[in-house]
Amino acid sequence: MAKLTGLKKIKTAVFISGTGSNLNNLIKFSKIKNSPVSIDLIFSNTPKAKGLRFSNQFNIKKYISSFKDTKIAEAKILNLLNKENIKFICLAGFMRILSKSFIKNFNGKIVNMHPSLLPKYKGLDTHIKAIKNKDKVAGCTVHFVTEKLDSGKIILQKEVKISKKDTATSLAKKVLKQEHKLYPAAIKKIFN
Numbered sequence: 001m002a003k004l005t006g007l008k009k010i011k012t013a014v015f016i017s018g019t020g021s022n023l024n025n026l027i028k029f030s031k032i033k034n035s036p037v038s039i040d041l042i043f044s045n046t047p048k049a050k051g052l053r054f055s056n057q058f059n060i061k062k063y064i065s066s067f068k069d070t071k072i073a074e075a076k077i078l079n080l081l082n083k084e085n086i087k088f089i090c091l092a093g094f095m096r097i098l099s100k101s102f103i104k105n106f107n108g109k110i111v112n113m114h115p116s117l118l119p120k121y122k123g124l125d126t127h128i129k130a131i132k133n134k135d136k137v138a139g140c141t142v143h144f145v146t147e148k149l150d151s152g153k154i155i156l157q158k159e160v161k162i163s164k165k166d167t168a169t170s171l172a173k174k175v176l177k178q179e180h181k182l183y184p185a186a187i188k189k190i191f192n
């Protein structure tokens, strides 16, 4: 990844499907003077994503396209990303799988937050799996996106202790808190 040169921030899109707490956190981070990125576009595969409200709140363009037909959706998004001169993509609770060809178009420029200590628990229900397996630690990972699900190079990870009282819900809350620290740190690590 090219280092940040000059004062210009890297135009970034955040892809979401739900609440958008990571999106909110990334927007706040982007406004800090020494943040390498600016958030210029929010994409969601569903109009129901609560995080879309941050578009109005922070005056950031939003775009919604269902992934019922992945090819059509991705072609539309690519068009828009190019038009908006977006150079970097952060997946933040984006619950669709991007195609090989889409990823190729943004090779090495898409990162994802995953709620487990990869390579453990790829895919869904990470917290349920960790509790079920009586793990002592859980955590989160920021990694580059490749065509293999949740398998790209790891940028940063953070461990979270699991207590005996934890449920999948309480664990998700604890991990999310760490995600909000980890995502900005990972972006700084990439560009600075």
Ligand code: GAR
Residues within 6 Å of the ligand: 016, 018, 019, 020, 021, 022, 023, 051, 092, 093, 094, 095, 113, 114, 115, 123, 176, 179
């Ligand atoms: C986060 O915990 C994120 O790690 C997870 O979804 C949540 C989104 O929360 N992502 C995935 O599971 C991706 N496979 P948010 O909408 O509040 O940022």
